[in-house]
Amino acid sequence: MLNDPIITMRGVTKVYGEGPTAFQALKGVDLEIERGDFVAVMGPSGSGKSTTMNILGCLDVPSAGEFLFHGHHVERLDRDQRALLRRKYLGFVFQGFNLLSRTTALENVELPLLYRGDERKARQEAGLAALDKVGLKPWWDHTPAELSGGQQQRVAIARAIVTQPDLLLADEPTGNLDSERSIEIMELLTDLNQNSGITVLMVTHEPDMAAFARTIIHFRDGVVESIEKGARA
Amino acid sequence: MIIGTTVTLAFRAIMRHKLRSFLTTLGIIIGVAAVVTMVTLGNGATASVKESISSLGANILQLRPGQGFGRGGGGPRPPDFDPDDVTAIAQQITGVRAVAAQAQSSGTAIYEGNNWSTTVNGTTASYFEAQQWALQSGRLFMPEEEEAGKSVCIIGSTLKNNLFKQEDPLGKQFRIKGVSCQVIGILATRGQGGFGNDQDDVVVMPIKFVQRRFTGNRDVSMIMIAVDDAYETSAVQSSLEGMMRERRNIKPGDPDNFNVFDTKQISDTLTGTTTMLTQIVTAVAGISLLVGGIGIMNIMLVSVTERTREIGIRLAIGAVASEVLLQFLVEAIVLSCLGGLMGLFLALIATAIAAPLMGVPFLFDVRINVIAFAFSAAIGVVFGYFPAKRAAALNPIDALRHE
Ligand SMILES: Nc1ncnc2c1ncn2[C@@H]1O[C@H](COP(=O)(O)OP(=O)(O)OP(=O)(O)O)[C@@H](O)[C@H]1O
Ligand SMILES: [Mg+2]
Numbered sequence: 024m025l026n027d028p029i030i031t032m033r034g035v036t037k038v039y040g041e042g043p044t045a046f047q048a049l050k051g052v053d054l055e056i057e058r059g060d061f062v063a064v065m066g067p068s069g070s071g072k073s074t075t076m077n078i079l080g081c082l083d084v085p086s087a088g089e090f091l092f093h094g095h096h097v098e099r100l101d102r103d104q105r106a107l108l109r110r111k112y113l114g115f116v117f118q119g120f121n122l123l124s125r126t127t128a129l130e131n132v133e134l135p136l137l138y139r140g141d142e143r144k145a146r147q148e149a150g151l152a153a154l155d156k157v158g159l160k161p162w163w164d165h166t167p168a169e170l171s172g173g174q175q176q177r178v179a180i181a182r183a184i185v186t187q188p189d190l191l192l193a194d195e196p197t198g199n200l201d202s203e204r205s206i207e208i209m210e211l212l213t214d215l216n217q218n219s220g221i222t223v224l225m226v227t228h229e230p231d232m233a234a235f236a237r238t239i240i241h242f243r244d245g246v247v248e249s250i251e252k253g254a255r256a
Numbered sequence: 257m258i259i260g261t262t263v264t265l266a267f268r269a270i271m272r273h274k275l276r277s278f279l280t281t282l283g284i285i286i287g288v289a290a291v292v293t294m295v296t297l298g299n300g301a302t303a304s305v306k307e308s309i310s311s312l313g314a315n316i317l318q319l320r321p322g323q324g325f326g327r328g329g330g331g332p333r334p335p336d337f338d339p340d341d342v343t344a345i346a347q348q349i350t351g352v353r354a355v356a357a358q359a360q361s362s363g364t365a366i367y368e369g370n371n372w373s374t375t376v377n378g379t380t381a382s383y384f385e386a387q388q389w390a391l392q393s394g395r396l397f398m399p400e401e402e403e404a405g406k407s408v409c410i411i412g413s414t415l416k417n418n419l420f421k422q423e424d425p426l427g428k429q430f431r432i433k434g435v436s437c438q439v440i441g442i443l444a445t446r447g448q449g450g451f452g453n454d455q456d457d458v459v460v461m462p463i464k465f466v467q468r469r470f471t472g473n474r475d476v477s478m479i480m481i482a483v484d485d486a487y488e489t490s491a492v493q494s495s496l497e498g499m500m501r502e503r504r505n506i507k508p509g510d511p512d513n514f515n516v517f518d519t520k521q522i523s524d525t526l527t528g529t530t531t532m533l534t535q536i537v538t539a540v541a542g543i544s545l546l547v548g549g550i551g552i553m554n555i556m557l558v559s560v561t562e563r564t565r566e567i568g569i570r571l572a573i574g575a576v577a578s579e580v581l582l583q584f585l586v587e588a589i590v591l592s593c594l595g596g597l598m599g600l601f602l603a604l605i606a607t608a609i610a611a612p613l614m615g616v617p618f619l620f621d622v623r624i625n626v627i628a629f630a631f632s633a634a635i636g637v638v639f640g641y642f643p644a645k646r647a648a649a650l651n652p653i654d655a656l657r658h659e
Contacts, residue, residue, distance in 0.1 A: 082572060082652050103576040110574025121569050121656060125272045135573045137261055182573065 028091075029190060029222050030056040030079060035088035037074050037245075048074045050245035051088070056224065056238075058189075061216045063233035063253065064226045066242030072226045073194055075242070079224065080115050080192045081105040093189070110138055114183030114221070116193035120175040122167040122182075128154060129163040132182045139186065153181040157211060173204030177211065184215060191215065193225040197232055209235040213255075259586075262579070266587040270594075280555040281595030283548025284635065288599025288628045289606060290541035295624040296607045298534025300616035305526050308448050315489050316386065317496065318517040319345075319479040334513035336475035341503060345479065349495055351487030356383035358478040359463050361470040363433035365419050372418040375458045376432065378466025379480075384410075384443075386482035394426050394441030397462050405464025410441035412456035432459065435469050489518060545628075548595070549635035556588050556643035567647050568655025581648035588640020589633060596632030600625055 037049035049071045056062055064072050077083040078090055081097055082105075090097045092112070097105065109115070122131045133150040141149070154160045157177040167175050176196060183191055193212065197205035213235055216223045225236070233239050236253040270277045321334040342357040359378040364371050377383075381396040394410065401408055409432075416425055425439040437459075446455040467474055483492045493516050500514055560567070570580055604620075611618035 077653055080572075103578070106571065106574055106576040109572070113574075115572055117572075117656065121565065121572075123566055123569060126268075130268070134570070137265070138570075138573070138575050138579060140261070186574075 027058040028055045029058040029093060030054065030224075031089070031091040031094075032075075032078075032085075033089040033091075035075075035078065035085040035090055037071070037078065037083070038086045048245055049078075049085070052245070052247055054240070054247060056222065058222055059216070059220060060222055061213065061235070061237045061253075061255070062222075062224045063236035063239045064224065064242065065228065065230075065233055065239060066248070070242040071245040072242050074245075076192055076194045076224070076226055079190075080113055081109050082115075110135065110186070112189045114180075114186065114188035114191040116176070116179050116183045116191065116196045118195040118198045120167070120172075120179050120199075122175055122178055124168065125166055127164045127166055128159060128170065128178045128181075131167070131178055132185050135182060135186050149185055150181075153185040154178070156184065156215075157181045171204075173200050173207060176200060176204070176208055180208070180211060180215075184219070184221065187219075188221060190222045190224065193223070195226050195228070197227065197229070202231070205229070205232060259582075262582045262586045263590065265583050266590045269583075269587055270590060276555065276559075277591060277594075280552055281548075281591050281598065283551035284545065284592050284595030284632050285548075285599045285602060287541065287545030287548035288596050288632050289602035290544050291538055291631075292600060292603035292624055292628050293606045293610070294537045294541045295534065296603065296619065296621055297610060297614065297616060298530065298537065299619050299621055300607075300611055301614070302527050302530045302534065303619060304616045305530050306523060315483040315485065316519045317481040317483060317489065317493055318519070319481060319496065319500070319514060320517065321477070321514050323512060323515055335504070336477050337479055337514075339474060339476060341500070342476060342479055344499065344503065345481060345496065348499060349481075349492060351484045351492045353482040353484040354382045354386040355482075356380055356386050356480045357463055357476040358383065358480060359466045359471050359475065360477055361433070361466060363470075365415060365430055365432045365459060367419045367428070367430035370419050370421070372415055374412075374415050374432075376466060376470060377458055377460045378463035378470070379460060380463060383460065383480060386480050389446065390444045392442045392444045394439070396441060402462045402464065405462050405468055407435060407437040407465055408440045408462065409437045410443060410460045411439055412443045412458040412460075413445040414454055414457040415459055416442055433470060437461065489520060493518060545631065545635070548632075549592070549639045552588060552592055552595075552635065553639035553643060556584065556640055557646070560584065560643045560647045563647075564650060564655045564658035567650050568652050568658065571650065571652035572656060577648040580650075581644045584644030584647045585637070585640045588644065589636035592632045592636030592640070593629070596629045599632065600629060603628075 032052050032054040035049055035052040036047065039046045039048055052071070052075060064075070066072050074083070078085055081092070084098050088098070092108065097108065100108065123134070129147070129150050132153050133146045136146040136149055151160060151163060154163050157180050159174060159177055159181065162170060162174060167178070170178065176199070180196070191212070196212070197208050200208065209232055212223050212225065215221045225232075227233050234254045237255050239251050239253050241248040241250070319337070321336050337357070339357060342355055346352060346355040356379050361376040361378070362374065363376055364373040380402050384391070384396060391410070392413070396410070397408060411425065419425070419430060420428065425442065427439065429436050429438050443456065443460070448454060463476070481492070481496065483489045497512065497516060501512065504513060506513065567580055571577075607618055
């Protein structure tokens with residue numbers, strides 16, 4: 024199952040801004056992530072973790088270098104093609120949950136399916152199944168305001184996995200949660216990785232959370248400093 | 257993404273913010289309601305002006321002394337006509353269907369303790385023929401009654417109702433200006449005249465009787481000429497004017513001391529005026545509709561800023577730019593269409609209430625309803641496009657960061 028790279032980055036750089044105010048956030052990142060891996064990305068603040076995640080999530084493009092997803096050059100795709108790629112293969116969990124307010128958990132989870140053009144019934148079934156997976160089926164008609172932080176993050180994860188993506192990207196998924204909720208989320212991600220075959224890539228500052236990963240990548244000053252095997256490897 | 261899904265999304269977004277949505281569409285609601293109400297009431301007013309003027313009778317010329325309405329300014333009072341003028345018109349002008357001389361007076365009618373002050377119209381049977389005014393019951397003047405100036409009368413329905421109440425007046429005698437007269441006919445109801453006067457508040461008597469007992473001379477104050485349908489009213493009018501100048505010895509170059517009043521011409525002028533007024537008011541209402549559209553754009557722009565995060569989320573989970581554009585566009589269109597529908601409904605209520613108050617008929621005009629609705633939908637497209645374009649152009653990462 025391993026040994027097949029789902030992601031390859033070669034000499035990826037990212038420059039924000041232009042002229043004298045330009046800032047180089049990534050200074051040549053080389054990275055290979057194997058299918059089915061559970062990766063934790065660590066590093067000091069400002070080291071380029073989120074920038075890398077955004078590129079991996081096809082939300083942004085590198086300034087230079089190559090980024091291959093399933094062997095395809097993403098840096099050559101236009102905005103809409105990248106959107107279609109996100110829709111089909113990627114699930115993204117954001118630090119700030121980023122759920123639609125005044126919208127029920129189920130409607131939030133259904134959203135990616137709506138853009139995929141699924142029928143109402145299929146949407147509901149898949150949405151409820153995803154909520155079930157994160158243990159929130161009974162809360163399907165609650166809006167984010169009626170859910171706890173941990174529950175909101177689980178809804179966000181349900182939304183990310185409802186399309187059965189190949190790759191789940193999570194930028195500090197436990198950043199806003201207490202340690203008990205954080206461990207629940209980590210167990211959920213581990214379960215998705217092991218039982219649903221989803222490759223998981225997660226940014227975290229906490230070694231406790233990184234301990235759930237199989238591979239740990241350390242960033243520093245816009246480059247990959249080191250790659251080590253995690254506790255679960 | 258299929259349109260149906262976009263419409264679902266738009267409805268969801270609108271329902272999530274009911275108050276804001278309602279306030280957004282308020283401009284459209286008021287604009288559409290104003291336009292439709294104005295046009296509907298304007299049409300009703302035009303129709304009622306037309307109707308009251310045509311009730312004077314089509315192709316009727318009224319010959320009066322003096323210039324224009326009334327009897328002219330200072331100077332000697334222009335003379336009335338005499339009975340020979342009437343005969344001359346009937347015999348010498350081609351294209352005349354009927355000629356009726358009129359001598360008018362007024363007075364209080366009395367019957368068994370009921371009083372009613374009314375207009376006395378002295379004329380001949382051809383008066384009814386000229387105007388095509390039928391009797392409801394009874395009969396017209398006999399030629400010998402006209403010739404002898406007998407004290408017989410034909411009364412309008414207003415006078416009948418007020419003087420005789422429930423009684424049948426036919427054959428009854430009542431007194432007016434100190435003389436007694438017998439009712440021989442009752443006129444069919446005609447309603448308001450072109451100047452808001454009640455045409456049914458009248459007693460019609462043979463002109464000779466009116467001249468002898470009331471006016472005290474043989475003067476004819478007005479001559480009504482009905483033009484044959486086969487002839488041009490204007491041609492008849494000019495030969496009439498030529499003849500009257502000759503008969504009244506007016507020197508070439510001197511102004512007429514009489515005037516010919518063409519009911520059709522007046523009708524055209526008055527309907528032209530109401531139509532123009534309707535157009536002006538409608539244009540003003542149209543501007544308010546446009547302002548309503550700008551209101552939609554304004555709120556949509558605010559909404560795009562306010563919902564930047566939402567747009568970021570949609571883009572991040574795989575919406576393509578055109579889908580976001582479509583969603584916001586459809587939202588604007590749905591809003592403006594809902595506003596349009598509510599406006600039409602409001603207009604329906606407003607016109608149904610206002611029309612009877614203004615005394616104009618309520619004419620539901622499908623065309624203006626369709627036009628106003630289509631216009632409101634178009635406003636949604638035009639004013640929704642810019643904010644939608646803005647939403648779609650957002651960068652997902654920046655949008656997600658937006659607080
Ligand atoms: N849109 C942007 N414009 C300009 N500079 C940016 C932008 N996004 C990030 N940066 C800069 O790039 C550098 C890397 O940012 P990034 O968000 O990748 O860091 P990070 O490793 O995720 O940090 P943290 O742990 O605090 O989230 C930072 O110095 C940041 O200021
Ligand atoms: Mg970060």
